Structures are given as C-alpha cells and as structure tokens.
Amino acid sequence: MALHRGRGFAAINYPIGMNLGGDPSQALVHSNPEGKFTVALSSIDLGQGMKSVTRQIAAETLGVPVEDVYVDTADSDTGPHCMGSFASRGTHRVGNAVIEAAQEARAVMLEAAAEELEVDAGDLVTDGRGSIHVKGAPSRAITTMAACQAAQFRQGRTVSGRGIFLIPLSEVDPDTGEMTPVSCFAHAAMLVEVEVDDETGEVRVLDMQSAYEVGRALNPRLVEQQLVGGAWMGMSHAAWETTEPRYPDRAHGPVDFNSYLMPGPGDIAPHHISVLERPAPDGPFGGKGPGEMCANPVLPAVCNAVYDAVGVRIDELPVTPEKVLRGIRANGGARPRGRL
Amino acid sequence: MAKKPVTFTLNGAERAAFADDGENLLQFLRRGVGDLGPKYGCGQGSCGACTVLVDGAPHLSCLMLAEAVAGRRVETVSGLARDGALHPLQEAFMDGFAAQCGYCTPGMLMAAKALLDRNPRPSRDEVVEAIGGNLCRCTGYAPIIEAILAAAERRATA
Ligand code: FES
Ligand code: FES
Numbered sequence: 184m185a186l187h188r189g190r191g192f193a194a195i196n197y198p199i200g201m202n203l204g205g206d207p208s209q210a211l212v213h214s215n216p217e218g219k220f221t222v223a224l225s226s227i228d229l230g231q232g233m234k235s236v237t238r239q240i241a242a243e244t245l246g247v248p249v250e251d252v253y254v255d256t257a258d259s260d261t262g263p264h265c266m267g268s269f270a271s272r273g274t275h276r277v278g279n280a281v282i283e284a285a286q287e288a289r290a291v292m293l294e295a296a297a298e299e300l301e302v303d304a305g306d307l308v309t310d311g312r313g314s315i316h317v318k319g320a321p322s323r324a325i326t327t328m329a330a331c332q333a334a335q336f337r338q339g340r341t342v343s344g345r346g347i348f349l350i351p352l353s354e355v356d357p358d359t360g361e362m363t364p365v366s367c368f369a370h371a372a373m374l375v376e377v378e379v380d381d382e383t384g385e386v387r388v389l390d391m392q393s394a395y396e397v398g399r400a401l402n403p404r405l406v407e408q409q410l411v412g413g414a415w416m417g418m419s420h421a422a423w424e425t426t427e428p429r430y431p432d433r434a435h436g437p438v439d440f441n442s443y444l445m446p447g448p449g450d451i452a453p454h455h456i457s458v459l460e461r462p463a464p465d466g467p468f469g470g471k472g473p474g475e476m477c478a479n480p481v482l483p484a485v486c487n488a489v490y491d492a493v494g495v496r497i498d499e500l501p502v503t504p505e506k507v508l509r510g511i512r513a514n515g516g517a518r519p520r521g522r523l
Numbered sequence: 524m525a526k527k528p529v530t531f532t533l534n535g536a537e538r539a540a541f542a543d544d545g546e547n548l549l550q551f552l553r554r555g556v557g558d559l560g561p562k563y564g565c566g567q568g569s570c571g572a573c574t575v576l577v578d579g580a581p582h583l584s585c586l587m588l589a590e591a592v593a594g595r596r597v598e599t600v601s602g603l604a605r606d607g608a609l610h611p612l613q614e615a616f617m618d619g620f621a622a623q624c625g626y627c628t629p630g631m632l633m634a635a636k637a638l639l640d641r642n643p644r645p646s647r648d649e650v651v652e653a654i655g656g657n658l659c660r661c662t663g664y665a666p667i668i669e670a671i672l673a674a675a676e677r678r679a680t681a
Contacts, residue, residue: 230624230661408620408666415663440569440658448651448664 184382189492193483197476200272202364209263210280213343218328225262232405244285246309271474278467279348287344295334370396373480381517384504398463398471413477421485494518534602542589551589560601571657574630600629619670623661
C-alpha cells in the first residue's frame with residue numbers, strides 16, 4: 184500500500200441572488216419613542232450574521248450609533264416580504280432594501296430636527312454618535328432622540344421609511360438565448376492538498392489555500408467566520424456527506440447522525456484564506472455576500488486533487504473510499520499524475 | 524405514570540422536581556426544571572448538544588436517566604455566567620467568533636469547561652479530543668478549538 188499526495192485547484196464565479204420574480208426583499212425602518220430605531224425584516228438570520236450586517240447598514244445610513252438600532256426578524260407573517268435567506272442574497276438584496284428604507288427615515292428625522300432648530304434640513308448633518316447639527320456649526324445641535332421625540336409628540340410625523348430591492352426579471356432572448364440573470368458576481372479560487380490511501384481508498388484533506396473576493400467585507404470577522412465554516416462544509420460534502428443512500432435502496436439512506444456522516448473537530452484541515460475586497464457597484468456599501476460560495480470551490484478542488492494523486496476521476500459526490508478503490512482497480516492501480 | 528421526586532444541585536442551587544418514569548435528564552432539565560440551556564440535537568447520543576456536567580464530568584443528558592442525578596451536582600450552560608460576568612470560555616467564544624447559529628454552543632462550552640477544570644493547559648489535541656463528541660454544523664470547528672485554547676491561555680496568564 185502507498186499514500187499518494189495530490190493537489191487540486193478550482194475557481195468559481197458565484198452569482199449573488201437569483202433571477203426569480205425579481206428576487207425582491209423589503210425593509211421597514213421606524214424610530215421608537217425613545218429615539219432608537221427598529222428595522223423590520225422577514226429575512227432570517229441562521230447564524231450567518233444577517234442581523235449584525237443589516238444593523239450596521241441601517242446605523243451607517245441613518246447616521247446613528249449602531250447601539251441605537253434593533254433589527255427585528257421575528258415574524259415572516261407580519262413583517263415586510265423577503266424571498267428568504269438563500270442564494271447568498273441576504274447582504275446584497277436585504278442590505279440594499281435597508282439602505283432605501285433608512286434613507287427615507289433619515290430624511291424625516293432631519294426634517295423634524297430642522298423644524299426644532301429652525302434651520303433648513305439640507306444644512307443638517309449627523310455625527311453618527313447620536314447628534315444632529317448644522318454643518319459647520321456643531322453647537323446648533325439636537326440629539327437624534329430629541330428629534331425623533333419631537334416628530335412623534337409635537338409634529339405628528341412618523342420617522343419611518345420603506346425600502347425594497349428588486350432586479351427586474353430577465354427573460355431569455357428567443358433568438359440568441361441571452362439573458363442577464365445576475366447583476367453581481369463574487370469569486371473564489373481554492374487549492375487543496377490531499378492524501379489518498381490506495382489500499383483503503385480513504386482521502387484525507389491536508390491543507391486548503393483560498394482566495395475569496397466578496398465585494399466589501401462589511402463585517403470582516405463575520406466574513407472570515409463564514410469562510411472558515413463554509414469551506415469546511417464544502418470539504419465535508421466532498422468527502423462524507425450525502426442524503427443519498429450509499430446502496431441503491433432508499434431504506435439504506437441516512438436517518439440520523441450515526442449514518443449521516445459528518446466530520447468532527449479531529450477531521451479538519453488547516454485553511455489559509457485571503458479575502459479580496461472589490462466593492463460591488465450595486466452592492467450595499469459595496470458588499471456582495473460570501474454565503475454558499477464558501478463551500479463551492481472545495482468540492483471540485485478535492486476531486487481534482489484526488490485525480491492528481493491517484494489518477495481517478497470521480498464525477499459523483501461524495502468521494503467515498505469505495506469510489507476511489509473502484510477507480511484505482513479499473514485503472515489497474517494507482518496512477519499518480521506526477522508519474523504519468 | 525409514576526413520578527419520582529429528584530433532589531439535586533443545579534448550578535450551585537438546591538433543586539427538587541418530579542421526573543416521569545424513565546424520563547431522561549435532558550427532558551427533565553428542559554421541561555421539568557425549566558433550564559433551556561442544554562439543547563436537543565439528536566436524542567441518541569451522537570451530537571453533544573445536550574452535554575451537561577454531573578459532578579464535574581461531561582455527560583450526554585439525553586442518554587442519562589433523570590433520577591440518576593439525585594443527590595448529585597449538575598452544571599449547565601445557564602450557570603456559566605456569574606453575577607453578570609461571562610465565564611472566560613464564553614468571553615473567548617465571543618471574541619473568537621466561535622458561534623454562528625449557536626445550537627452546538629451550550630454543549631461545546633460544557634465539554635470545554637469539563638476539560639479546563641481538570642486540565643487547565645490542554646494541548647490542541649486534547650481540546651479536539653474533549654469536544655470530539657460534539658458536532659457543529661456552522662463553524663468548521665477551528666474557531667471553537669482556538670477559543671478554548673485562548674480561554675486556557677488567558678486564565679493561565681491572568
Ligand atoms: S441530544 Fe444528546 S447527544 Fe444529541
Ligand atoms: S454554531 Fe451552529 S452548530 Fe455550531
């Protein structure tokens with residue numbers, strides 16, 4: 184028996200969102216009597232950081248401290264409509280909707296402040312720390328809380344805003360077959376090193392090196408977190424996970440964690456990540472969204488690395504020891520490409 | 524169904540509640556006692572989300588009978604923070620972005636606490652072994668391992 188090392192590469196263009204019904208998301212922003220803001224969304228945070236990022240986006244647009252913004256994703260029955268948390272669309276679609284809603288709310292807040300200060304709303308700026316003042320005259324100021332309260336209790340205005348982001352549905356051109364389904368692409372490249380045991384067919388991922396281009400990383404730590412976790416998920420799908428039965432009878436399909444293989448903390452490989460930021464013209468503050476792209480390049484890269492190591496081309500996932508062994512046998516032995 | 528009174532210590536406080544016949548500790552803690560810290564992931568001992576400490580040692584509460592903790596000391600994630608101050612492990616998880624959806628976190632924290640309580644300066648391999656029975660869907664484990672090592676380090680240099 185021998186262990187064979189191989190390296191595999193994959194690069195992807197990853198479309199953000201989808202071309203279905205315009206893929207819209209809505210956001211509603213309003214101030215509360217204590218001068219803080221609520222952003223109402225039906226977009227769900229699964230742990231990917233949707234709430235944190237939309238909170239940052241709302242605070243930045245409103246010009247108030249991030250602590251003054253609360254994102255409420257409680258109920259998709261009563262909240263403004265959202266297509267959902269998938270297709271890596273959250274940051275891009277929902278973020279843009281939040282910007283639009285926050286801009287409208289900000290305009291009302293500034294009008295309310297202008298009325299209290301007896302100045303023109305166009306001359307007002309926010310300092311991002313809870314205060315609104317006349318440009319160039321910081322002492323002519325009112326807190327965002329006082330402005331919102333004046334709107335609420337004296338002026339009878341709602342400091343609120345509505346936002347929607349929609350990319351009109353792109354139809355296929357019947358003559359050319361052309362369409363523009365996506366406005367925004369993220370990109371990734373990955374190099375994986377594996378070790379394949381030609382006696383057992385087992386594949387071990389030894390090392391991953393990647394570069395991900397995510398637009399602007401609106402929250403760099405969340406981006407890194409998603410890339411680390413998502414890439415591991417990709418590795419797991421490449422080598423272990425499947426809902427399909429290994430043998431051709433549904434009854435043999437996995438029904439629990441004993442039969443659905445998921446690697447544990449002892450099975451991870453070091454992953455060296457470079458994040459490239461090229462702000463997207465139509466993204467919220469340039470953001471795209473790492474999302475599913477974290478996982479995608481790992482699968483083809485692992486398959487290519489196995490090919491490099493033993494000359495077996497696996498075209499059905501996951502890369503199980505059985506498939507590797509059958510491939511080696513069909514080839515009459517391991518054929519490391521280095522020795523071809 | 525017969526109910527049995529179970530008296531035990533939960534996070535330092537004396538507690539008594541009735542357990543159904545054959546009820547497991549996870550159900551007992553969540554439904555009977557009202558401690559929603561330990562999570563139900565699989566109910567069959569393969570995910571670790573339900574990990575609690577009994578007399579300082581990690582146990583899968585879904586596989587343990589409630590009455591087995593009578594007279595014993597049970598610790599759950601709900602007791603980790605004291606007087607409003609987070610446990611060093613919780614701090615390290617937060618600083619290290621070691622949770623995403625957070626469903627595995629209560630089990631991870633308790634498995635890690637059991638480790639650090641008996642081995643304050645574990646090696647990376649020892650950390651991996653200690654959380655080897657805990658599945659995480661989101662993080663890829665690396666941030667969790669780093670956070671546990673960081674908590675140990677911080678405690679040693681504090
Ligand atoms: S719920 Fe106990 S191990 Fe999964
Ligand atoms: S953070 Fe989601 S399962 Fe671990």
